Every structure is written in C-alpha cells, then in structure tokens.
Amino acid sequence: MxxxxxxxxxxxxxxxxxxxxxxxxxxxxxxxxxxxxxxxxxxxxxxxxxxxxxxxxxxxxxxxxxxxxxxxxxxxxxxxxxSQGHSLRSVDLALQPQTPPDVLYHGTASRFVTSIRQAGLRPGARRHVHLSTDIDTAVKVGTRYGVPVVLTIQAAAMHALGHLFYRADNGVWLTDAVPARFIAFPISRA
Missing domain, CATH: 1.10.10.970 (RNA 2'-phosphotransferase, Tpt1/KptA family, N-terminal domain)
Structure with a gap:
C-alpha cells in the first residue's frame, strides 16, 4: 500500500x-x-x-x-x-483528580468566542472540556473548526477554588467546565 x-x-x-x-x-x-x-x-x-x-x-x-x-x-x-472524548454518559474512565499546570490552553474557532465570553467553556456533547499544555496543539484543534483562536485557561486558579482536573492517558487535560472569568481571551486586532 x-x-x-x-x-x-x-x-x-x-x-x-x-x-x-x-x-x-x-x-x-x-x-x-x-x-x-x-x-x-x-x-x-x-x-x-x-x-x-x-x-x-x-x-x-x-x-x-x-x-x-x-x-x-x-x-x-x-x-x-x-483515551478521552466520550459522549456516552455511562462511561467513567476512572481518572483520578490531579493538580493541573498553572495555565492550560483551549483551541476553538473565532466564531465561538462571543458565546464563550458569555458562558465560558462547556463540554457540549462530550463529558469534559478538553485542554492542552501547549499552544501548538490548541491551534491544531481550533483549525479543525475554522479560524483558530487559542484561549488561555487559568487552571491553577480554578483548581485552588475546587474545580477538578483530570489527565487522560494521552496527556489531554479534562475538566467539567471553565467559567469565563478563568479564560484569558486573545486581543482582537480587527
């Protein structure tokens, strides 16, 4: 082949x-x-x-x-x-909560930024919001949905207030949701 x-x-x-x-x-x-x-x-x-x-x-x-x-x-x-990404509510990967890095990143498309500013990040059909430790991965994820935007998540601050984080076998960080106040949005150059 x-x-x-x-x-x-x-x-x-x-x-x-x-x-x-x-x-x-x-x-x-x-x-x-x-x-x-x-x-x-x-x-x-x-x-x-x-x-x-x-x-x-x-x-x-x-x-x-x-x-x-x-x-x-x-x-x-x-x-x-x-390793992660399930929409089935019956699946529990049995991951243990972990302390996340200070910041994590989320790649999305520019057309979703207004909604995210208002409601934060929610898992949608999946069980968790997916976050990465590096900007390049977030850019690749965002590109799948349109013009990419990388959001910086204040993970340590969330964790300090009791939000749980999990790390999947493939290194993807998972959390239930990210309130908008923990998201640093890129500055618009338009």
Whole structure:
C-alpha cells in the first residue's frame, strides 16, 4: 500500500474507532464496560460484520501510530478504549483528580468566542472540556473548526477554588467546565 493510501486507510480506521469507542458502540452491537473498555476480539468480529474488516495487527498499528494517542490497550492487550472524548454518559474512565499546570490552553474557532465570553467553556456533547499544555496543539484543534483562536485557561486558579482536573492517558487535560472569568481571551486586532 502506498504511503498516502496507508495514511488515509489509518485515518478512516481511526475515525471508525472514534465513533465506536467514544460515541456509538451500538452502531455495530459492541458493548463497552463502565470504564469504556471493549473486548478486542469482539470489536474485530463485529467491525467485520459491519463492513469494516480489521486485523489485530492493523488495530495495533492504528493505536500505536495515532498522532493524538486517542486509543489505548489494556495492560493484557485484550481490551481497547478511547483515551478521552466520550459522549456516552455511562462511561467513567476512572481518572483520578490531579493538580493541573498553572495555565492550560483551549483551541476553538473565532466564531465561538462571543458565546464563550458569555458562558465560558462547556463540554457540549462530550463529558469534559478538553485542554492542552501547549499552544501548538490548541491551534491544531481550533483549525479543525475554522479560524483558530487559542484561549488561555487559568487552571491553577480554578483548581485552588475546587474545580477538578483530570489527565487522560494521552496527556489531554479534562475538566467539567471553565467559567469565563478563568479564560484569558486573545486581543482582537480587527
């Protein structure tokens, strides 16, 4: 398989896994446990029946090479789950609260800034607001939604007032919501 085709195939499989392991396992009749884990053998079988044939080697390769480390295998390699980003309320990743860095970043599109100024950051369909430790990642995230804007989150100040933060297996920081008073908005140059 050519490199470009290989990359597109991996991206297609990654999107499929995101759908199944984050949002809609019932699409292929897959069951997730309370911590979001799915049985690998069952995933392979049901994906094939659904028209997305996967091999264990392909699955391992997609997990290992995913640029955002969206997925993780259990220590014994028999189960797989999404590292974060679930919309399923029944999934609890069992992450322990952690002390965040002083600041974290959130990438969004410029068209959402007015709403965020009024209501802060809310998780929308997901369970948590996603934050990063670096500006480059936030820019990449914001670019997916339009003209990117990077918001600086005063995470230490939030934490000091009792807001909980979690760090997913892939390094993404999660919190329930970010009130607007903890967000530093970029200065408009318009």
């Amino acid at each position: 050519r490199a470009a085709n290989h990359a597109r195939h991996h991206e297609r499989i990654s999107r499929f896994l995101s759908l199944i392991l984050r949002h809609a396992p019932d699409t292929i009749g897959l069951a997730l446990d309370g911590n979001g884990w799915a049985d690998v053998a069952e995933l392979l079988e049901k994906a094939a029946r659904h028209g997305t044939p996967l091999t264990l080697d392909l699955l391992r390769d997609v997990v290992a090479t995913n640029d955002k480390q969206r997925f993780a295998f259990s220590d014994d390699g028999l189960r797989i789950r999404a």
